[in-house]
Amino acid sequence: MLTRIYDGVIHGLAALAALTFALMVVGIVVDVGLRNFGMRPVQATSALIEYGLLFATMAGAPWLIRDRGHVAIRALMGLLPAGLSRIIDRAALVLCVAILALLGWRAAVVAWEAVEAGAVDIRSIGLPGWILPAMICAGFVLMATEFLRLFLRGETYDASNAQH
Amino acid sequence: MMSWTLATALMIGGVLALMGLGLPVALAFLGINIVGAWLFLGGMPGIDQLIANATDSVTSFSLVPVPLFVLMGELLFQSGLAIRVFDALDKCLGRARGRLSYMTVAGGTLFATLSGSSMANTAMLGTTLMPEMQKRGYKNALVMGPILATGSLAMIIPPSSLAVLLGSLARIDVGALLIAGVLPGLVLAVLFAITIRTLIALDPEAAPAYDAERASLAEIAAALLRDVLPMGLVIFAVIGLILLGWATPTESAAFGVVAVLILAVAYRRLDRAVLVRSLRGTLAVSAMMLTIIVASTTFAQILAFSGASRGVVTWATSFEVSGYVMLVFIFLVLLVMGMFMDQLSIMMLSLPIFMPLVIHFGFDTVWFGVFMLVALELSLVTPPFGLLLFVMLGVAPRGTTLWDVTKAVFPYILCTLILLVLLVLFPPLATWLPSVG
Amino acid sequence: QEVIRAVTAFPSQLAFSQSFLGFVDLVNERGEGVVRIDYIGGPEAIPQNQQLDAAARGVVDMHYGPASFHLGTMPEADAWVGSTVTSMEARENGGFAIMQEAFADRLGVELLAHIDSGIQFHIYTVDEPGRAEDGTLALDGARLRSQPIYKSFFETLGAVPISVPVPDVYTGLERNTFDGAGWPIVAIQDLSWDKFLKYRVDPGFFQTDLAVVMNPAKWEGLSAEAQEILTQAAADYEQISYDNFQKVIADTDAKVQDEGMTVITLEGAAREAFLDAAYDSAWSRMEAAGTDRYDALRDAYYDR
Ligand code: NA
Ligand code: NA
Numbered sequence: 001m002l003t004r005i006y007d008g009v010i011h012g013l014a015a016l017a018a019l020t021f022a023l024m025v026v027g028i029v030v031d032v033g034l035r036n037f038g039m040r041p042v043q044a045t046s047a048l049i050e051y052g053l054l055f056a057t058m059a060g061a062p063w064l065i066r067d068r069g070h071v072a073i074r075a076l077m078g079l080l081p082a083g084l085s086r087i088i089d090r091a092a093l094v095l096c097v098a099i100l101a102l103l104g105w106r107a108a109v110v111a112w113e114a115v116e117a118g119a120v121d122i123r124s125i126g127l128p129g130w131i132l133p134a135m136i137c138a139g140f141v142l143m144a145t146e147f148l149r150l151f152l153r154g155e156t157y158d159a160s161n162a163q164h
Numbered sequence: 165m166m167s168w169t170l171a172t173a174l175m176i177g178g179v180l181a182l183m184g185l186g187l188p189v190a191l192a193f194l195g196i197n198i199v200g201a202w203l204f205l206g207g208m209p210g211i212d213q214l215i216a217n218a219t220d221s222v223t224s225f226s227l228v229p230v231p232l233f234v235l236m237g238e239l240l241f242q243s244g245l246a247i248r249v250f251d252a253l254d255k256c257l258g259r260a261r262g263r264l265s266y267m268t269v270a271g272g273t274l275f276a277t278l279s280g281s282s283m284a285n286t287a288m289l290g291t292t293l294m295p296e297m298q299k300r301g302y303k304n305a306l307v308m309g310p311i312l313a314t315g316s317l318a319m320i321i322p323p324s325s326l327a328v329l330l331g332s333l334a335r336i337d338v339g340a341l342l343i344a345g346v347l348p349g350l351v352l353a354v355l356f357a358i359t360i361r362t363l364i365a366l367d368p369e370a371a372p373a374y375d376a377e378r379a380s381l382a383e384i385a386a387a388l389l390r391d392v393l394p395m396g397l398v399i400f401a402v403i404g405l406i407l408l409g410w411a412t413p414t415e416s417a418a419f420g421v422v423a424v425l426i427l428a429v430a431y432r433r434l435d436r437a438v439l440v441r442s443l444r445g446t447l448a449v450s451a452m453m454l455t456i457i458v459a460s461t462t463f464a465q466i467l468a469f470s471g472a473s474r475g476v477v478t479w480a481t482s483f484e485v486s487g488y489v490m491l492v493f494i495f496l497v498l499l500v501m502g503m504f505m506d507q508l509s510i511m512m513l514s515l516p517i518f519m520p521l522v523i524h525f526g527f528d529t530v531w532f533g534v535f536m537l538v539a540l541e542l543s544l545v546t547p548p549f550g551l552l553l554f555v556m557l558g559v560a561p562r563g564t565t566l567w568d569v570t571k572a573v574f575p576y577i578l579c580t581l582i583l584l585v586l587l588v589l590f591p592p593l594a595t596w597l598p599s600v601g
Numbered sequence: 602q603e604v605i606r607a608v609t610a611f612p613s614q615l616a617f618s619q620s621f622l623g624f625v626d627l628v629n630e631r632g633e634g635v636v637r638i639d640y641i642g643g644p645e646a647i648p649q650n651q652q653l654d655a656a657a658r659g660v661v662d663m664h665y666g667p668a669s670f671h672l673g674t675m676p677e678a679d680a681w682v683g684s685t686v687t688s689m690e691a692r693e694n695g696g697f698a699i700m701q702e703a704f705a706d707r708l709g710v711e712l713l714a715h716i717d718s719g720i721q722f723h724i725y726t727v728d729e730p731g732r733a734e735d736g737t738l739a740l741d742g743a744r745l746r747s748q749p750i751y752k753s754f755f756e757t758l759g760a761v762p763i764s765v766p767v768p769d770v771y772t773g774l775e776r777n778t779f780d781g782a783g784w785p786i787v788a789i790q791d792l793s794w795d796k797f798l799k800y801r802v803d804p805g806f807f808q809t810d811l812a813v814v815m816n817p818a819k820w821e822g823l824s825a826e827a828q829e830i831l832t833q834a835a836a837d838y839e840q841i842s843y844d845n846f847q848k849v850i851a852d853t854d855a856k857v858q859d860e861g862m863t864v865i866t867l868e869g870a871a872r873e874a875f876l877d878a879a880y881d882s883a884w885s886r887m888e889a890a891g892t893d894r895y896d897a898l899r900d901a902y903y904d905r
Binding site: 014017018019021022024025028029031032036046049050051053054056057060061063064065067069070071072073074075076077085088089092095096099100102103106107109110113132133136157158 | 182183184185186187188189190191194195198208211212214215216218219222223224225227228231232235405410411415417418419421422443444446447448450451452454455456458548554557558565566567
């Protein structure tokens with residue numbers, strides 16, 4: 001049950017990320033249209049699109065691990081004996097989890113500090129300063145759990161499986 | 165504080181080591197970023213700063229064309245519109261060997277006049293053209309090579325946001341610099357075509373001849389009218405709106421997407437499945453690229469913060485040499501930094517040191533601006549950290565290695581070197597157009 | 602000898618950063634053997650918007666950049682944006698001390714100086730701006746490239762503020778995507794925008810809001826002698842940089858007019874209405890954001 005919810009989150013976020021790109025097209029077309037018909041463009045558009053870029057990155061990145069879509073250089077590993085490369089691949093997964101967990105934790109701290117300071121990010125409109133670090137926190141933590149999932153299932157991250 | 169030589173070795177060696185161990189490229193950068201932030205930015209506050217820096221890395225409006233041009237390319241490919249254009253052009257080009265490679269150069273150059281972003285250009289060409297060329301049995305040097313090479317033309321031929329930033333940072337007339345890029349960009353495109361011709365002469369099997377039935381003139385005209393001419397709508401949506409002043413170069417990418425959608429509807433090739441596949445493909449390529457940008461931008465910042473970057477530039481330009489030897493040094497610095505850093509950071513770091521030298525040796529500043537743009541373009545395709553190499557790896561079929569991509573792009577890197585020599589031998593190549601314009 | 606590591610919000614080669622480097626030279630000259638500022642770099646080392654937090658965290662010791670980048674967190678920044686007195690006067694009349702409090706409370710940094718003041722912003726247009734019968738500007742529907750600090754002012758003029766990244770502005774002006782832009786009087790030639798922006802509206806409005814701030818712990822940890830040197834250099838450099846930029850302004854003004862820029866000067870009531878709209882937009886924004894320093898800051902910084 002829990003795993004099904006979790007899988008739903010990963011795929012749901014990926015769908016939202018993909019939708020974000022479509023919304024960027026809509027936002028820009030509407031904005032440019034309004035401007036050229038002498039009307040006032042929506043001030044929020046450019047700020048929201050900028051936020052959308054990080055959102056799509058962080059929402060798409062965990063799914064991309066499952067899809068083996070993040071580029072990795074596998075040439076050197078291919079030269080090693082199978083046993084050794086398997087050990088290194090497993091260790092690499094642990095390292096990835098550690099890196100992302102540490103960064104995810106600090107991103108949570110930075111987001112919380114922004115909440116406490118009442119920080120506002122001034123762009124075409126002002127937006128609460130905690131949103132961006134919170135996106136990074138969620139993205140990195142979910143990436144960490146995806147690597148952990150690979151590890152627990154006894155798999156390795158082999159980007160040569162990447163497909164389109 | 166650590167010396168810059170040690171800092172450089174640690175940061176760059178560390179990323180290379182983690183990449184060699186097979187970590188995803190973005191994770192290799194992030195891992196070393198943690199070490200670098202701890203050492204140079206100062207412990208845990210340094211890592212918090214790394215997070216803060218990361219929030220700024222991709223939240224920039226100028227990156228919008230990257231996913232949107234990928235989306236446009238995916239829609240062209242998934243709806244089958246791209247294939248129709250190829251088939252039609254195939255009929256016209258008849259049996260010329262390697263015609264798809266020439267088409268890549270022609271199309272990529274055309275796209276360079278639409279797009280200011282090399283990454284967007286490369287990803288678009290890669291998603292649209294690559295599957296078809298692979299299917300027809302082209303070898304890598306004639307598939308990935310031309311895609312990477314012409315993809316990077318986008319920042320030399322205007323519009324180019326990089327040229328605008330270079331102009332403002334180096335105090336070079338922005339308008340002159342933009343126009344000055346036109347001729348060198350076109351020369352480069354011609355050199356790429358010559359390279360393709362040479363590669364085919366050396367290895368005819370690299371571009372297998374396949375039977376294209378001899379089409380009659382009427383058939384050719386019909387195919388052009390039906391499949392190629394409507395593409396003019398896409399061109400108009402992107403470049404026409406810029407020329408009319410309705411949209412900025414960054415915004416125009418969105419209109420390219422809309423134009424392809426309209427065509428796909430008109431040809432009855434748009435359905436739910438096409439849309440879903442296109443968006444899925446866009447997400448895969450864009451999320452991969454943007455994650456690497458998050459990681460590598462923050463890496464470049466730590467490298468700059470540690471003093472390593474400035475140390476390298478200052479050291480390399482500290483020798484007492486003649487103007488032309490200094491140009492060689494400047495080029496080498498750009499090449500080496502380009503392997504590890506993004507172009508904007510390179511410019512901010514090196515221009516304060518380069519520009520006084522350029523003026524001291526009496527070089528024309530617009531000319532030098534073009535020289536620098538071309539050298540920076542090279543940095544996108546040099547291993548091990550050239551961003552376009554990763555973009556290519558991301559869109560390439562399974563089993564493609566970084567080495568395959570590097571081998572494929574090598575002959576085209578030589579073209580860029582030739583162009584740099586030409587620029588030094590015939591400065592008017594860059595300075596003539598702005599002087600008459 | 603104590604060492605302070607500094608970053609600037611703008612790339613080192615730009616005029617404002619060069620001015621800050623003049624402050625660095627002044628401190629290093631006077632502080633020989635006592636205190637020294639080491640310049641780390643600009644946005645290539647830490648992104649513009651993250652530098653002040655970096656100083657608050659102690660990742661760097663000193664930061665130089667616009668206070669209005671943090672307007673959302675510190676509404677008091679509008680006191681500088683909407684100020685009509687020089688930073689030297691504000692140091693005398695107590696305004697600066699209130700701003701020191703605001704920087705400490707809201708942003709967690711020690712404010713050292715408000716340098717490079719006295720540079721105003723102007724509206725530039727591609728075509729001659731229309732004028733109503735009473736001489737006021739008729740900018741109804743004009744698309745002006747804008748920045749957050751004067752977005753609401755442009756709206757009160759009836760113009761349409763457009764937020765577009767700097768690298769896109771050149772092509773936008775070339776193709777008439779916008780009718781004009783707001784920009785400081787200096788640096789209008791840096792991006793070659795003056796090729797298309799052929800009209801400048803006078804008077805200028807607002808004032809540059811460039812702060813030099815330090816990490817509080819680092820500041821407290823300095824010796825009394827080092828603090829004294831920094832404080833004195835900061836006060837002196839407010840005057841020095843003001844004088845320097847007054848000369849740059851005069852030179853730029855002469856140069857752009859020489860190269861064909863036409864200055865549209867608003868007179869009398871039209872001029873007053875224009876300036877009222879500009880300054881009211883800043884002060885009412887601060888009032889709306891809510892700060893109990895509003896009255897004291899308005900007394901100190903605003904004398905129109
Ligand atoms: Na271009
Ligand atoms: Na690079």
